[in-house]
Amino acid sequence: MSRTLAAAPSEPVVVPERVCLLAGDDDVTPVWRNVLGGLTFRLSAADGAQRYVKWVPAGTPELDLDAEAARLAWAGRYTPVPRVLDRGDDDEGGWLLTAGLPGRSAVDPHWLARPETAARAIGAGLRAMHGALPADGCPFSWGVADRVARLSPDARARVGDVPAVDRLVVCHGDPCAPNTLLDDDGRWTAHVDLDALGVADRWADLAVASYSLEWNYGDGYEPAFFEGYGIAPDAGRIAFYRRLWDLG
Structure with a gap:
């Protein structure tokens, strides 16, 4: 993944037939597009209720909606995440339909x-x-060893030595x-887009979450992030996990 993986659509979007069928009489608004061709649509009912559809073109194995559906079902027992309403595939692509959640994205103009x-x-x-999800009972991994093993030999050399685990x-x-x-x-209020959820050192998340603040808000907001989490920055672990993110 990289900082350019996804963005709000800036050009007209053709709504897939399956999304139209799932929407019924609801208004359909494209809200996100990634570089692999995946799209996310908001379905808005007349009464204000909202649902979301992730749709990926057929033959895009990098976007595994089954993996996300399984992770949402598991994580939803412990913390606020989207509730899965439907998951399926047809000749055009695959879809994951979820219920809407309270709140708005942290990159909504209100929060920018x-x-x-x-x-x-x-x-x-x-x-x-991190406190709510039980690592001992989690069936999914985002472990550093597996992530490093997927790198090319050159990238593996550039990422450097894996730091000792702080806390799984x-x-x-x-x-x-x-x-x-x-x-x-x-x-x-909640978290979304959990297709990679799994057990790992907490700095794998902390390094990237703080990294993303610069991309979305500009410089100077990492202190507020680490204050909100309640931890002091660890420069060595941050540098390693950011390199792994960029190289991966």
Whole structure:
């Protein structure tokens, strides 16, 4: 993954037929696109209820909706994440339909204008998630050994020595700022996009979540993030896990 993996669509989007069928009479709004062709749509009902559809083109194995559905079902027993309503495939692609959640993305314009509050809430939300999900009972891994083993020989040499584990937790796996939802008072409400969730050192999440603040808000907001999480930065672990993120 990289900092350019996904963005809100800036050009017209053709809505797949399956998304139209799932929407019924709901309004359909494209809200996210990734570089592999995956799309996320918001389905808005007349009564204000919202659902979300992730859709990926057929033959895109890098985007595993079954993996995300399984992780959401497991994590939803312990912490606020999207509830899976439907999962399927057809000749055009695959889809994952989930219920909407309270709050708005930490990169909503409302929070782009209040970055320090958002950064602190992202840290607090990640700490809460790490505390709520039981690492001993988690069937999924985001372990550093497996991630390093998937690198090319050149990248493996460049990433450097793996640091000692600080604390194993169930990591989000893609803890960038857009994947935390906040209420209007600046408190985290839920996490989304958990297709890589799994057990790993907490610094695998901390390094990348804090890294993403610069991409989304600019410089200067890491102190608020680490204050929200309640931990002092560990420069060595941060540097390693950021290199692993960039090289992977």
